[in-house]
Amino acid sequence: GCTSNEPEQQNNPQQQNLAQGDNAQPGQPVTIGFSAPAADHGWMAAMTINARSAAEQFSDVTLNATEGTNDVNQQIAQVESLINAGVDVLVILPFDGKALTQVGRQAMDAGIPVVNVDRVFDTPLAYRAWIGGDNYRMGVNAGNYIAERLQRENVNNPVIGEVAGIDSLPLTQERSQGFRDALQRHGLSVGPRVSAEFTPESGERQTANLLQGAQTLHALWNHDDDQGVGVVAAIENAGRNDFFMVGGAGSTNMMNLIKADSGPVKATVLYSPSMASSAIAMARLLGQNKGLGDLAEHEIPSEITTYSAVVTRENVDNYMDVGFDS
């Protein structure tokens, strides 16, 4: 009797456009090793789920996915054991790109192509292809959107808050940096800032405290839509409606709120876990020595950066398909 909320929808939100043309035909069998950090929050869970469902779509792909871990030491061991197990291609989302560089190189040296997802290795020698989001641009786009909206509303000396993710991760710092830089370009700066832990509970807790400290607030950027559930709840709990909020990553949940336009959430900046599906597709092609169909290139490109589009009420319908269940 106990199932999760939307069982059908959760599994394969973005499988429609993975492989087209010739590439869709089954080729030689490929075993793909997959290693990622612990799926301890919605976005990271979506990455793993997407990778698995992408692999299931291909009859020629066997996915060898390891337990997610936030201990780099352990992740290294996992990748090593994947190498030992003799996989054809590796897809690695490192907990810490720099720390896993060595093992990435080790795989490459052993002749196993590595698809590096999101958090980037220290040297191109450690990966054959990289696909990831643009954390800095995410901050920039959020900053620009907020600044422009405030300008439109003619707010003077606005107070802009920030609910960051886990502070010790480089991605959080890049996002914050982009946000700061963008605001600065408009002559604005970041006011109250807290960091949560990508979980709804920490989002609620930290935002509740932030709102207490900031009696006036005009805009709030929340890095991550997982914790966003808590951030929105905290705003409701405090009964505040004096500011608007921008999310990050692009969960279905936030998109629905944007569409409804009844609460504080006015936009979210994409950082879609669809990149995991793409990574599997690329890994399969690498294993079969194919290129990307639509490109003139014979090979898979070495780097692909996804775009952090700003989703607003106007364009939300176009993006519902890449929304993930946080």
Next chain:
Amino acid sequence: MTKALDRPPVRSAGVSALRRSVRFDVRLVGLAGVLVLLCVIGLITRPETFLTQDNLSTMLRLAAAIGVVSVGMTFVIIAGGIDLSVGSIVALSSVWMTTLATQSYGPVVMVLCALLVGLGCGLINGALVSYGKVVPFITTLAMMASARGLAERLSGRQTQVVTETGFTDFFRASVLGIPVLVIMLALVFAVGWIVLNRTTFGRRTYAIGGNAEAARLSGINVKLHTALVYGISGLCCGIAAIMVVARTTSGASTNGLFYELDAIAAVVIGGTLLSGGRGSLIGTLIGVLIFTVLNSIFTQNNLDTDIQNIAKGAIIVGAVLLQHTTARRRKRKPPARTDPDPQPTNTNGSQS
């Protein structure tokens, strides 16, 4: 007592009862002093916002879940055990009560579901500890992994939003300006205090933690009692899950992360010995509040996380040292404690 009567009257009851309360007070007074100090710091650094009713109620609401968990933890620790699984049980309860299936039965069933899941997990812990004779650390560590895993499985690692507005409306409301969550916290504390200090159940809990063998030879059913104490802790986790769900309007397998550490820290800083047999719920309450206020001061003053961490460590140690000094100044420390005593576990050891 030097030149008392030939046989001093047995009950200088008045005096000794006073003494007793004084001895207790001193510990707690030191601790309360630390809390007041922190509040003063908060007031100085953020005079406009810190002591507003709004902020107080926010802080208390944030303290509610961890406070309730700490009540259960106090029982377990006084009984000489430890419960590492509280955070995971909160997660599991919160997820279970927010599945579509559960929500479809309405708010009452949701609440019952959370309580039963919590109680059930607690009783499993208890049964393994007392009847299976697995040490508490290992038992609850295992439950910590399993309950979290089950929560992830149930939720598919998705955040489950509460659509049942009856539930959220009730628990997010206020009565006479006091949030329902804060009232619940107060109730749990009051009931906990009465059980611990005014009932035979509470006395037996202390006895088991103080000396399980003595308790057994006094005819106490130590196994059953121990199992029940873990059940209480689980039940508290169920209540905390309701609070978390009410606050975040969602259930998620990530709820309750690090609750075990926070709760144990609050209990220990509140003066309860990890070796069992001694402790007070009031201390635990003050401990919870200290951590909440600290957090609030940090965020309101916009401190970097790293500085927060460094300061947190220093403040915790400082608080405890301060407590010690207060206690020593009053010369109320029984001499058994003046010796090295690297850990309280050993004070049990011996003395003349």
Next chain:
Amino acid sequence: MTKALDRPPVRSAGVSALRRSVRFDVRLVGLAGVLVLLCVIGLITRPETFLTQDNLSTMLRLAAAIGVVSVGMTFVIIAGGIDLSVGSIVALSSVWMTTLATQSYGPVVMVLCALLVGLGCGLINGALVSYGKVVPFITTLAMMASARGLAERLSGRQTQVVTETGFTDFFRASVLGIPVLVIMLALVFAVGWIVLNRTTFGRRTYAIGGNAEAARLSGINVKLHTALVYGISGLCCGIAAIMVVARTTSGASTNGLFYELDAIAAVVIGGTLLSGGRGSLIGTLIGVLIFTVLNSIFTQNNLDTDIQNIAKGAIIVGAVLLQHTTARRRKRKPPARTDPDPQPTNTNGSQS
């Protein structure tokens, strides 16, 4: 004294010596049995890869850091304490040894830096516990926060890559096919074993954990000794930091997350009592290996994280129950121990 021979022996000598060694073996044999069982499961489910030299060396290298930390933890727990700060100290040491400034002095200074930072943090813990009389849980919890904060501050939350190839080359090498890290692990274990079992320092560590007051009355400097024990734990963290840096070729403030739980779990499952005074390093080693093998089996069999968690909990409890059954079958439990004993803390209680 004429009838000396007639008198019933206070304790029968020959038998008891035998018994004692048997009793020790049984615990460890049970534990080793669990390890072997896990290996067999690994072999059955993954016959081609599990017992390859490659996989073994991967597992051992992975076990190295946590193994070394567990050695220090074993000392602390036997002495009746607890150290929650190990993970943070590993992080701090790893960051400090990989700052540009430190790296510019070359590999030897890097190694020394890690060791000194670890030792220093450990001694601060020790001083606070023994001279400051702050309970170990609180002291090391505070150090846990502070050291992690300091590591974040030092590194600016950036992962610091090791450019000093002399360092990485040395520690990533193998000698006779055995990775240097594994050799280090073996060395630390061997030294730890000798210190614990063959030196006065080790025996005094047991004594302090067994009954601190009695140890003090026997003329042992309990305070100094306790401080040193925490120093040892810190030093082990320094060594572990070197290993982590060698593995990851980088230092980061996120290193060593959850090491405290993993290490305590390994120590406790290895049969060391959290109440102190009893325990063995061999048990700890087996404990570490059990967790490593378990992880490896999970990974190689491609299990979902949530199922892994659920299974992990069940296996931990199962392992302990299995141990109990083995021990019980041999009927070696002394009568004093047949009681419920909801927590080992109390068995220590005292005597006559």
Next chain:
Amino acid sequence: MRGIVKLFPGVRALDGVDLEVRAGEVHCLLGQNGAGKSTLIKTLAGAHQPDAGEIVWRGEAITLPSPVAALKRGIATMYQELDLIPSLSVAENVFLGHERARFGFTRPAAARAETAALLERLGHAEISPDEEVGRLSAAGQQLVSMARALAHDARLIVADEPTAALASDEVDNLFRIIAELTASGVAVVYISHRLEEIRRIGHRVTVIKDGRTVAANLDARESPTSDLVDLMAGRKVQTAFREVGEATVELGDVLLDVRGLSRDGEFRDVTFSVRAGEIVGLAGLVGAGRSEVLETIFGARKADAGTVSVDGRTLRPGSVASAVKAGVGLAPEERKSQALLLDMSVTHNVTLASLDEYSRLGFSQRGRETRDSASTLDRLDLRPADPWRLVRTLSGGNQQKAVVARWLVHGCRVLLLDEPTRGVDVGARAELYRLIHELAATGVAIVLVSSEIPEVLGLADRVLVLREGDVLADRPANELTEGDVLDMVMEGSAA
């Protein structure tokens, strides 16, 4: 030692005590429970720091800041509470703090050999130096403690109630060693509540009361017992057992019936019954299994064979709950590990077994509880007379009183008392005897274990003699003499 003062929170434990010990003498320290004897010798051992007063050692005033300092000067102490490490071996305990070691590495073989030699000297070569101390009986542990004191080659050995856990033959043994020591010029400070022991080995006596010396350097052999007792108590005390010829209580029906009770390796085929109002004593040497019999009757250990029934109803073996429900109570032997909650108040300790009687609907009735326990404690003369004092801060004898008080307060029908008078002073002992008789008079069946044979003979109506787990005799007490019993337990030949 002159004018020693030691303050504890709320108590002036020592209030100007003087003690003078000469080389080669056995100096006895007498005093009621809580008089400050243990505190005094702990000051002498460097374990406590005096708040005033001076210690003069061989003509020079010294301070003893730590136990090491005292040990270095040749003062070795056997504490009242056996301060051993249960998890370490005998040899390790004996040499703890002054290990046989080279460059910090232990030399277990040397320690083992020396320990074996010491134990042999103590007449107990059968104790293995490798045995874990926690697994020894209380008497065995006392011997280890003794070996430890000897290992120090001390000039002054302080022994705080070393015989409380020993039976008569062990006591002889100990006295032989003490005589050897004093002959070689070692001084011994000896504390005991058994006055007849002081007569046997003591040279001089110092009596302290309420932290003060009330009489110093009396002659141990000449001073009349009654004077000593009066000095200790500050009043007249009657130390008699029930007067012979005094009408014994009317015995009721059989209340406790033990049939063929056996436990592997501990005792075999124990059969006896106790009638309401009857007191049955169990006599035997240390290790005879008396404690085990009591614990098995109580269900704390599971019997391998045999039954226990109370009032005709058979108890479930190995179930304390079933015994308690049937109205059985056990005052266990080892007060610290089996009976006391050190960090709880005296009152709470006393009522621990009677929580249900002192509660309504699960809520404790604290007033009644306090009143009843206070009056029992008053009768036993527990000092200091503060019912809220933590048990940890009580003197050894007073802690023992709290253990016994627990079962006096608890209204049970069958009372099993294991060494109830261990370490209890003469005055309180008399009071305890009277209470036991009173209980019996109200129809309670009592089983009593004591290592003091006169006590068993004096108190009990009937005596069972155990030796190595076998019941040798079951006779009315007035048909036995101390000599008979001793012969039986030593020889095993029923006289």
